[in-house]
Amino acid sequence: MIIRSVPPEERPTVSLPIQQYAFSATPGPSFPYDARYHRDNAVLAAYDGDRVLACATRIPMTQNVRGGILRMAAVAGVAAVPDARRGGHVRALLDRQLADAAAEGFAVSTLYPFRTSFYERFGYVSFPEPARVSIDPASLAPLLRADLPGEVTWHPVADAYDDLRDLHARLQRTTHGVALRPDYSAEWVRDGNESWAAVARVAGEVVGALLYRITGHHGELSGGPLLAVDPTARALLLSFLARHVDQVDAVTLTPHPDERPELWSTDIAVTGTVRSTPTDVFAPMARVLSVPALAGIGVGAGDVTVAVDDPLTGGTWRLGSDGGALVVRPSDAEPEATLTGHGLSALVYGVLDPAELAVRGFAPSLPADVADRLRTLFPKATPWLVENF
Ligand SMILES: CC(C)(COP(=O)(O)OP(=O)(O)OC[C@H]1O[C@@H](n2cnc3c(N)ncnc32)[C@H](O)[C@@H]1OP(=O)(O)O)[C@@H](O)C(=O)NCCC(=O)NCCS
Structure with a gap:
């Protein structure tokens, strides 16, 4: 399998047929496609020789994260042809999309999941669902x-x-x-x-x-x-x-x-x-792609050194506040707590209290006093995505 970028002129024959098969009544009329509305989307496809097996799209947007307007990679159009499903092609495509987005300076990513457990594997956490x-x-x-x-x-x-x-x-x-x-x-x-x-x-x-x-x-x-x-x-x-x-x-x-x-x-x-079942989910999910790119978002007070276990945001980070603006530094100090990428994203977006991180398996090690300090630094907040994609 190789992964290629799909230029706009190839999308009607490469990625759209897979998306149409996956997301609409099929067989049926072709999806209307107008390249004007998709100009800067990044579409990747997985190929076996000339055959297209799977695709995933990234749409560049912006998002308010605790008052900072950050670059956000919206992920959509994730699909594989039926005989290639469970073959790891979508894993490879999404890993590549997220790594590319982080390398291009996107700070965060969001998507609308078909099933939360699928995207939890890629480090995403759920937002509250607006009723x-x-x-x-x-x-x-x-x-x-x-x-x-x-x-x-x-x-x-x-x-x-x-x-x-x-x-x-x-x-x-x-x-x-x-x-x-x-x-x-x-x-x-x-x-x-x-x-x-x-x-x-x-x-x-x-x-x-x-x-x-x-x-x-x-x-x-x-x-x-x-x-x-x-x-x-x-x-x-x-x-x-x-x-x-x-x-x-x-x-x-x-x-x-x-x-x-x-x-x-x-x-x-x-x-x-508010309705949510394993296969009928309406709330979006989000993840942090780059810890340094969060610098300046609005936070509470204090500072904490955390180890993050995640392919994109992993490392030891000193997270602090300078007059209510987040300060981020890589650190050599002994971490006071360990978080998964989800744990970090849940705190940044304010969707889970630190006490819930252990319950959800997003903080293998989080002493109560450190949880208190994280709660002060990242007060609970309710994100509302509004954009639909
Ligand atoms: C959902 C879909 C894209 C998954 O594609 P796939 O080829 O099976 O994905 P992969 O084989 O690359 O699997 C990726 C990971 O997800 C896991 N996974 C696959 N299907 C899963 C499911 N239904 N629920 C939870 N995890 C799942 C795999 O075990 C694998 O885990 P790992 O890499 O951590 O070991 C594919 O089934 C599809 O096209 N479905 C129809 C369209 C759709 O619903 N798209 C999603 C829109 S949000």
Whole structure:
């Protein structure tokens, strides 16, 4: 087996047929492929002679990690032809993609897993899953009487595209975990124009947005991530949704995982669903690719020397705080604790408390006093990826 980079002009015949077989109804019409939206993706394929056995794609994005905007490698399109599965080809491709990404200066990587145990082998840890929330629009009526500043307008997504990108970038600057694709990759949303966009403004400034579709009369208003800079922006969007009371039976959307929708309005009728099975997973996973590239992200106080056991982030590191900014140094000192790559990633993203690392097998050695100091340096946080890929 050899691994080759697949240039854009070869993707329709090399990687796309495998992805189509793996991810869609098949046989069926070919995936639409427009090279404009995939320009800087890195696609690798595993070959046996001329035969393509497996492929994996890396999409360059950025991500807010504890306030720092870092380069993020989004991994997607991971698939092997059926007779070559369990042959180690995907292992080789992913190892290469992650090593290439680290060498190119990407600090972190995320993906949407089909099964968490598969990607745990590659050092990824799970994010909390944002609940899918279903609301009875009649129960939002009180918000129509609320004295809210600002207004909501609705548009075909193509007409609101620039405002949506600006808002997404603004939220990325302030919200842990939020990823953003490059413009060329995001433009398919505008060009496809398959959603409505509700846009909330206060004093002319865009403060919130929701992309949605309506399935039919007395059907569902199905929204995406609820993007809102503050509770006023969120309430403006909910009051817009309330106006659909005689049109749809349910409004569904995905708020930030820290949100408590049951507190959004008195007598609100809302159900939140988090569903995860071994083969039906909705939460993304993430991993650190480079420890030095984390320098400067926002942390608490103190410092700790940890040994990390991981092919990419392995070594002994002194992790400290300089006025709340992470300082990273390779160290020759005796480590105070040992972490797997997952353990390090879980702390950096704030998704697991240090006490949970031992339970999950991500910290073979973590004394209680060191766990306390790691908890102070990496306080718990809730990442929200927002980008879907
Ligand atoms: C998922 C898929 C890509 C795996 O490919 P594969 O060729 O079987 O992978 P490999 O043989 O390289 O195995 C890689 C590692 O994962 C393990 N593994 C394979 N399938 C697994 C599974 N279903 N669950 C957990 N681990 C698994 C292997 O044992 C191997 O472990 P190791 O390298 O640590 O020893 C392949 O089954 C496929 O194309 N499925 C359909 C498309 C799909 O679901 N893609 C994933 C999208 S997120």
